[in-house]
Amino acid sequence: AELNVYSARHYQTDEELYGNFTKQTGIKINRIEAKEDELLERIRNEGANSPADIFVTVDASRLAKADELGIFEPVKSAGLEARIPAHLRAPNWFSYSTRARVIVYNPDMVKAEQVQTYEQLADPALKGQVCTRSGSHPYNLSLGAAMIKHNGAEATENWAKGIVANFARAPKGGDTDQIRAVAAGECGVAIANSYYLARLMNSDKREDQAVVAKIKAVWPNQASWGTHINVSGAGMLKHAPNKEAAVKFLEYLASDQAQEYFANGNNEWPAVPSVKVDNAALNKLGEFKADTLPIGELADTVAEAQRIFDRAGYR
Amino acid sequence: MSHLDLSRIDLAFGSQLVVRQLSLQLEKGRIGCLLGPSGCGKTTVLRCIAGFERLAAGEIRLDGEVVSTPRHMLPPERRRIGMVFQDYALFPHLSVADNIGFGLRRDSAAVRNARVDELLALVGLAGQGRKYPHEMSGGQQQRVALARALAPKPSLLLLDEPFSNLDVELRERLSYEVREIIKATDTTAILVTHDQHEAFAVADEIGIMHEGRIQQWDTPYNLYHRPANRFVADFIGQGAFLRGKVLDDHRVQIELGVLDSAQPLVCCADCAGCVHGSPVDVLLRPDDLVHDDASPLRAEVVHKAFRGADILYTLRLAGGARVLSLVPSHHNHAIGERIGIRLDVDHVVTFSDERADECAPTHPAAALA
Amino acid sequence: MSHLDLSRIDLAFGSQLVVRQLSLQLEKGRIGCLLGPSGCGKTTVLRCIAGFERLAAGEIRLDGEVVSTPRHMLPPERRRIGMVFQDYALFPHLSVADNIGFGLRRDSAAVRNARVDELLALVGLAGQGRKYPHEMSGGQQQRVALARALAPKPSLLLLDEPFSNLDVELRERLSYEVREIIKATDTTAILVTHDQHEAFAVADEIGIMHEGRIQQWDTPYNLYHRPANRFVADFIGQGAFLRGKVLDDHRVQIELGVLDSAQPLVCCADCAGCVHGSPVDVLLRPDDLVHDDASPLRAEVVHKAFRGADILYTLRLAGGARVLSLVPSHHNHAIGERIGIRLDVDHVVTFSDERADECAPTHPAAALA
Amino acid sequence: MRIRFSSLSVAAVVVAALIAAPVLSVFSNVLAGDTGATWSHLADTVLGEFVFNTVVLCIGVGLGVSSIGVTSAWLTTMLDFPGRRFFEWALVLPLAMPAYVMAYVYTDFLQFVGPLQGWLRETFEWRRGDYWFPDVRTVGGAVAMFMFVLYPYVYMIARSAFLERAGGMLEAGRTLGLGPWGSFFRVSLPLARPAVVAGTALALMETLADFGTVSYFGVQTFTTGIYRAWFSLGDRIAAAQLSAALLAFVILVLTLERMSRGRARFNNTSRQVAMPVRLRLPLALGLLAAFACFMPLLLGFLLPAGLLLHMAFLDGDAQFGARFVELAQNSFVLAAITAVLAVLLAVLLAYAARLARSRLPQVLNRIVGLGYAVPGSVIAVGVLIPLTRVDRWLAQGWEALWGTNPGLLLTGGIAALIYAYLARFLAVALQTVESSLGKITSSMDDASRSLGFGKWSTLRRVHMPMLRGSLLTAGLLVFVDVMKELPATLVIRPFNFDTLATQAHTLAADERLAEASTAALIIVAVGLLPMFWISRQILRVRRREG
């Protein structure tokens, strides 16, 4: 038997995850890894003849969008429903790991109390201190989408304008670049995904450790709606030729062992609350209050977030 | 049935008609020649026959088969033609031997090599087959082009000034040999040349072209002695026109005396002229005026051109008209000298002068040399 | 001091010597001409003068300044030359007018346009300046090349067969006008041509080349009447050699009679020959034999070539030797007919026959036409 | 009498239609759906910036690649100076470097936190704001990146043109008073115009299609705009319309250029094919020339390759080993097959257009050429649309006949991938071949036809041999492009199929630049092999033909 996976996840550690499934079930996994939007187009075009069984993405709003396009088939699985918290799943898809959008700052340049919330980053006091990657990157759009949900569009637009006014430099590079820039003093504060931070913390390279030594991380918005999180998730496709195997795979991903691979391999948190991973960096970062907004709902406001960012000049 | 038959073809580049209502027929084994001023359309006619240009009107038949009409063209490669291009068009990436052997792909290597060697010898380039075209002189390249066209023994040969870059001796030998080959293999050929002696020596029939039209299609002898119009008279050979008055069917009065023609006067074919008393222009060829120290008729030397065996004198008559005279080269007279001349006219050619323009289209370079 | 001075130049392509120990001088304002069989090195000499080829030996001076030696070359653009290339080498990306105006970049647009129009008119292409080279006929392209070379008024003109693709009339007019221009502007020029009449008409001095060497550098008259060696005699004009025996300083006995020379016998310059009784070859030009029905001397017509004004007969003498005779074209005899001939020799040219090979290098295409 | 279509033109039209299908399917979206909201949003906010950046990018890259490419090509063909023979082939090397990899490497090296600035700060005890340092991640930086990786297009194509038998015309220029420089500007360059335009057009189209580099640099261009409309705003139609607008712009520019050529031709009119002897420069000037050739090589290849090598040694890909042999093999096979096909098809299309009496094939070729200006993801989708449609018909037909569902016959294999590459890269081969074909006089065709050869055998026996150098050039360009191609490879590849580029991407996208360096280096290395071989081959061809 075989299982065909279209995946937007491309972490090298996922090899073991798939290998283990094959070992357990004898089902061979075929993969295509690409960017989610293009994969989505491929699935849509292939239509009823698509060989794809499972679609894996790393952005909740993409999962929701795929769902909206009607390419998923609902999976009824008591096991999955039991293990995965409600805000991390929808009838047609399931999240398997979470990552948070954290604030990183340079204690030499800004004070801890200045950077406790996302909203604070727009405070004129931080003028010339803020770094982020491009506003149109899904990670930032997803944050923007969440802020619209919580604070409303107008507040979000003002916030975006504030951020833009505070930029130390125009948005560029990836999240790791932002963290490094903070360590080097190019910026006082930046937003980054937790797993990039954790990766640096776990790195045994000298220069990475030097970076980590220079910075501090903050769980934003602990006092309000919580830290924004995003997920990796998957769903079974409507025209999947191997539905049985697909369901097995989705269930496998929620198993303790798979959760560990899935999340730990990329320094993420498992979606199943009962699974605890032993990751030095994550342990060190500690517990936090995550946003409990149903993660799929972000899809509604992503496009609006983009429009707001465009207007605010957040490129 | 003619082997080659062009009937009333037109060819245009853009809006400019370059060949106009041109017809010609050539029997198998005959050699036709196109003569005409630079730019009159000779190359274009050959290109039409070869199938490179699409006609605007008319049709071309080869061996009775229609090969070109405005709507249909038999591809050039199926016309069994050989062509020497005015610019040679040798393949720069092939050696001379490979250029010559190019059209012989159906033959075995041995046959091909033998034929290539034979042709190299014919054109005086034996042993030079391994050179590349750019390592050869202009004339040598031209000979390679000739050899290449002859190699596949085409049934129709189109030769566009194939000897223009060769010295006289080589040109005469080659044109003679090419003629022999054409006759021996019963090939039909059309030669384009600017050398009238070559045309006379090689061709069976000659067409004089002017501005895309054929003015006269005839034998060399007739072209020279019975030109159909003033353009042909002017273009073929040399000569001058003198004013004259028709006396009767056989005689014309000119400044130098009365010309008495053995045949009835030859007038421009489509002219009304040649009635008694009508004014005409009389063509005087350089050999119609003989230098004779004893003659009372005198003319002043205004220009002389040494031509080896003879000198071509341009003379001014008392009345101011200019005439030409060909004199053996040991009669060396200085410019300004007055020398004796005598008429020795065999064929009297006259053109009615009122309608001259219609009879013979004027030619931009028709001024007397 | 000569304007142009080539002294003992050698030029090799790879190991093949193409120009050998060639020297020539030309005064300012003179027109020299190189004549010679195809492939003898004429173009190569022009290319050496222009500065495109590196000499293997010798040197070239222009106006006294050394411009080429085996080690040093003044770049072509600094030699103030104009050149008409044998293959034209027009710029395909430029219109005809731009081609002609190419060398006039220092002039204002108005001056340039005026000059271009003037030259277009000169070469008979007035109004055609906006065409592109590929839209012109072969002869038209050649004229553009000529106009382009003349435009910047160079002080030395190199003309490589500049009229080869033009009809007689145009060729004569253009060569005449180019000569006038050269003389009026005191330009020095070297012309390469295959047309001897053209060489005679245009050039002040002519060099006959053979296998990379100059055989004779002389006036047209002398080349024809006093050829330095058998090669020159053969190459210039037409003619046949007849066996003869020297009688004395002024007389030679040949099959057709005794030739009596006004001057002492002209022999090959560097030959020992010309003593009494020694066997010689006598050059008979076609005009040395006159057709005379009354003459008792008879010869059989073996070949005839109609040439317009006259017919060139190839005749077989009783002894089997062949000679040429030029006869006015109304004396039309058939092949096989025996016609009367008479000697009318003015200059007697003889070559000692033992040492003939040394005197005159044999020429591959020297077989009589 | 019926007008007969020749096999050649039929074949060409079919091929052109097939190859152009993805681009046309992009166009076909233009009228679908209401995209007014997206457009007015874009127009109000970011469109101006897109257009401005794109224009700056195009002008900068265009000037950059043409001046570097033409200068280096001319120096190495016409002059002799120390190291010329080395530069002749080495100048091609930057081609092997994917632009986005260059962008990563240079950023890493030059950014504020990078080693260079870090060292400067440490040595001089500077702090942020104490000193000025150029920022790579700007439009200017992007221009530099593209300039240094893309100039080889111009270099290679222009070099072919300079070498192609223009000797006689150069000499004519000399007799008319032109020195070496004058000859360059007034003869060589105008005659090489189609080649320079082709090379520059390729560089510009590649620039326009680029997403990786500009998005990493945070430079908003028309292409990032397309992605934004598509992914962030979720408006596929507007994205397609933006792509179409981009293509319309490209068509406009190319058409204007063609029209401005008028009736001019660029073939050799002279039978003198040999090139004049190279002018030997005096030492000082020679060193200057060598320096001029060295700089682009240094910045476009030696420095970034050195940095990559350094990274790869320090901490390269953990998976380096047997897997890389497979990756390299996949990349190589795809690139080789595509290169060969692209060259063959390009010859077919270019030759058909040469012989055609109508304008249709020329128009088709321009459309085929557009694929190169379309961002990879867009072309990937553009490929999927027609291909999956055909696949579904096939499947239905199969099912009707045999009763089983065969799945997707085309999209499942590498055939689809190669099709996508062709749709995108045929332009490269086509431009190269077309510009060289234009240098062969039509009398070559005529001569061959008069000697009894048809169109096809004339192509095989006359044009192909004369074009050999350019065909190799075209093949090399396509080969290297396929080696580097990413977006289409990612989406269209079959299951479990990785190439060096996808491997590098996987790591780079995960911000593991150091580890990605291994795959990137191997891309360069695998690209180098044919590059060596082909450059030598081209040199040999050129030398032999004099």
Ligand SMILES: Nc1ncnc2c1ncn2[C@@H]1O[C@H](COP(=O)(O)OP(=O)(O)OP(=O)(O)O)[C@@H](O)[C@H]1O
């Ligand atoms: N590039 C070259 N390489 C080798 N040999 C050459 C080269 N160019 C010319 N030759 C040879 O040098 C000789 C002289 O050539 P050149 O072009 O000077 O002759 P030419 O007198 O101009 O002849 P033509 O009247 O046919 O133009 C010829 O035998 C030719 O084969």
Ligand SMILES: Nc1ncnc2c1ncn2[C@@H]1O[C@H](COP(=O)(O)OP(=O)(O)OP(=O)(O)O)[C@@H](O)[C@H]1O
């Ligand atoms: N491709 C073209 N486009 C436009 N006009 C052309 C083209 N080819 C030739 N012509 C024009 O057509 C006329 C005839 O050209 P053609 O080449 O047939 O002349 P030709 O008689 O061979 O002249 P020549 O003796 O000079 O070779 C010329 O006036 C020329 O300018």
Ligand SMILES: [Mg+2]
């Ligand atoms: Mg012609």
Ligand SMILES: [Mg+2]
């Ligand atoms: Mg020559």
